[in-house]
Amino acid sequence: MKITTRGRYSLRLMIDLAQHYQEGYIALKDISSRQDISKKYLEQIVPFLIRSNLLNANKGHMGGYQLTKPPSQITVREILESAEGSLMPVSCMENTPNLCEKCGDCITLPIYQGLYEVIINYFDGITLEDIINRQVSGYDYSI
Amino acid sequence: MKITTRGRYSLRLMIDLAQHYQEGYIALKDISSRQDISKKYLEQIVPFLIRSNLLNANKGHMGGYQLTKPPSQITVREILESAEGSLMPVSCMENTPNLCEKCGDCITLPIYQGLYEVIINYFDGITLEDIINRQVSGYDYSI
DNA sequence: TGAAAACCTATCATTTTAGTAGTATAATAG
DNA sequence: CTATTATACTACTAAAATGATAGGTTTTCA
Numbered sequence: 001m002k003i004t005t006r007g008r009y010s011l012r013l014m015i016d017l018a019q020h021y022q023e024g025y026i027a028l029k030d031i032s033s034r035q036d037i038s039k040k041y042l043e044q045i046v047p048f049l050i051r052s053n054l055l056n057a058n059k060g061h062m063g064g065y066q067l068t069k070p071p072s073q074i075t076v077r078e079i080l081e082s083a084e085g086s087l088m089p090v091s092c093m094e095n096t097p098n099l100c101e102k103c104g105d106c107i108t109l110p111i112y113q114g115l116y117e118v119i120i121n122y123f124d125g126i127t128l129e130d131i132i133n134r135q136v137s138g139y140d141y142s143i
Numbered sequence: 144m145k146i147t148t149r150g151r152y153s154l155r156l157m158i159d160l161a162q163h164y165q166e167g168y169i170a171l172k173d174i175s176s177r178q179d180i181s182k183k184y185l186e187q188i189v190p191f192l193i194r195s196n197l198l199n200a201n202k203g204h205m206g207g208y209q210l211t212k213p214p215s216q217i218t219v220r221e222i223l224e225s226a227e228g229s230l231m232p233v234s235c236m237e238n239t240p241n242l243c244e245k246c247g248d249c250i251t252l253p254i255y256q257g258l259y260e261v262i263i264n265y266f267d268g269i270t271l272e273d274i275i276n277r278q279v280s281g282y283d284y285s286i
Numbered sequence: 287t288g289a290a291a292a293c294c295t296a297t298c299a300t301t302t303t304a305g306t307a308g309t310a311t312a313a314t315a316g
Numbered sequence: 317c318t319a320t321t322a323t324a325c326t327a328c329t330a331a332a333a334t335g336a337t338a339g340g341t342t343t344t345c346a
């Protein structure tokens with residue numbers, strides 16, 4: 001039940017880009033130094049966020065990355081789902097329909113489905129804008 | 144963000160014991176065949192549950208395992224926390240106080256703390272009795 | 287045309303996960 | 317008192333995931 005480094009780094013990368021939204025394309029080099037994350041590792045993370053249409057990329061001189069939408073329209077759910085593949089707590093839930101032949105009788109599956117709902121509901125409620133604003137307001141999530 | 148096999152098997156083992164509560168000590172052999180989980184693997188899981196005081200063990204002939212408390216007093220949180228070590232979504236939260244020197248300024252930590260609250264709150268609300276009763280009632284968790 | 291940036295692919299060490307196997311120890315029935 | 321049944325303990329292993337590093341290619345723009 002741990003969020004992987006890929007998920008955590010993706011979130012920090014996206015927050016960094018949100019903090020520099022409106023400044024045009026931001027180079028990975030800058031994010032890397034600000035966030036103290038290996039640029040090479042960030043390079044591997046970025047394609048996931050691009051595939052999910054959360055980032056635009058620009059090659060060449062003065063290139064870099066930019067959010068595709070304003071920070072108020074990007075949720076933590078989108079970011080983590082894109083980086084982690086899915087937020088489902090058990091892998092049998094990842095196939096629709098569920099391929100496990102026992103899934104109809106499974107006594108534990110509904111527990112995991114309920115957990116998934118709770119997690120998704122929580123992450124859906126937090127946008128990049130919320131995160132940046134909280135720095136000032138000190139508002140606490142989930143209370 | 145996946146629950147490990149150890150956690151999932153622990154839950155099934157505990158549910159099985161709850162279903163046979165009041166029948167005295169239940170041998171791992173029986174749980175193994177009912178749940179179709181390797182007995183040898185269950186043997187390795189059981190010590191975690193014993194350490195957390197969720198199970199009593201009895202050696203020798205007619206021995207086996209038994210819940211230490213009635214199913215209504217054992218929550219999914221206790222079981223999974225015992226099997227998984229902790230349910231905290233990032234490992235820096237596992238030390239009290241947090242040893243990360245940046246934790247005071249960390250912009251993402253409150254998000255993970257909120258997630259933890261949400262998860263704990265959900266699992267605290269489900270007992271083994273609830274799970275068994277749901278088989279009959281069809282009640283859905285978390286709605 | 288050259289510098290700066292993203293893009294792509296391969297490799298690797300470490301850790302975790304999931305499981306097998308064998309032996310030791312304890313308790314009870316007969 | 318001994319055979320049986322069960323837990324307890326320890327070691328080992330294969331496979332996968334994780335977290336990274338490294339090097340070369342392509343694109344863009346000044």
